[in-house]
Amino acid sequence: MEGRLQGQSDIPLNDVGRVQADQAGRKLRDIMARPEDLPWLVSPLARTRETAERARRAIGLPSVSYQIDDRLKELTFGAWEGHTWKELRRVDNAGVEARFADKWGYVPPDRAESYAMLRDRIAGWLEHVDRDSIVVSHGGVARVLFVILTGMNPDEAADAPIWQGKLIVFREGRADWV
Known part of the structure; x- marks a missing residue:
């Protein structure tokens, strides 16, 4: 995997x-x-x-x-979709570290969602x-x-x-x- x-x-x-x-x-x-x-x-x-x-x-x-x-x-992971964590660490290590520090609230670049944003969408559903x-x-x-x-x-x-x-x-x- x-x-x-x-x-x-x-x-x-x-x-x-x-x-x-x-x-x-x-x-x-x-x-x-x-x-x-x-x-x-x-x-x-x-x-x-x-x-x-x-x-x-x-x-x-x-x-x-x-x-x-x-x-x-x-x-959606935005610009991060299709990449592995290893690949992302090479090109956006600061973003990866920020996401691991706040998995629920962090929004990756380029029209992505955080879990908090997803929660709002699912609560509406x-x-x-x-x-x-x-x-x-x-x-x-x-x-x-x-x-x-x-x-x-x-x-x-x-x-x-x-x-x-x-x-x-x-x-x-x-x-x-x-």
């Missing part, structure tokens, strides 16, 4: 991601009685759409019956979610949901591990990995 900052770059799932998406669908089927009864809300990026489609097929649902919501996109839902999105969105839905400290959330291919169930002020 290169540790490349993907952000909103619209890259496809790789083979590992495809296997993880299939597994996530089967896990979802195992923990939910009727996942077909809930709305599926999905980021418009290709990797999340393919994840949703593969997960739906894995549980016997039509692959394309889901809602796209632009607000569920990953945070969440105001319109009026029932349990299946959300297929990104690690940054998950970190923001940790803060909004569980009360996790933003600095802790910015460093929280995100496991690809696992599900997070938010309920009653908790976040449980499945």
Whole structure:
């Protein structure tokens, strides 16, 4: 794993991601009685759409019956997208150090977002979610949901591990990995 900052770059799932998406669908089927009864809300990026489609097929649902919501996109790293931390340290070490000193609030150059900015976007989206839902999105969105839905400290959330291919169930002020 290169540790490349993907952000909103619209890259496809790789083979590992495809296997993880299939597994996530089967896990979802195992923990939910009727996942077909809930709305599926999905980021418009290709990797999340393919994840949703593969997960739906894995549980016997039509692959394309889901809602796209632009607000569920990953945070954007602006000029930093597509680069590794090692590459960025060579060209913007001061920016990288500033970001590590304040992961929640730092905004990388060129129309990027901080987690704090992403939190505002996701809070606006969440105001319109009026029932349990299946959300297929990104690690940054998950970190923001940790803060909004569980009360996790933003600095802790910015460093929280995100496991690809696992599900997070938010309920009653908790976040449980499945």
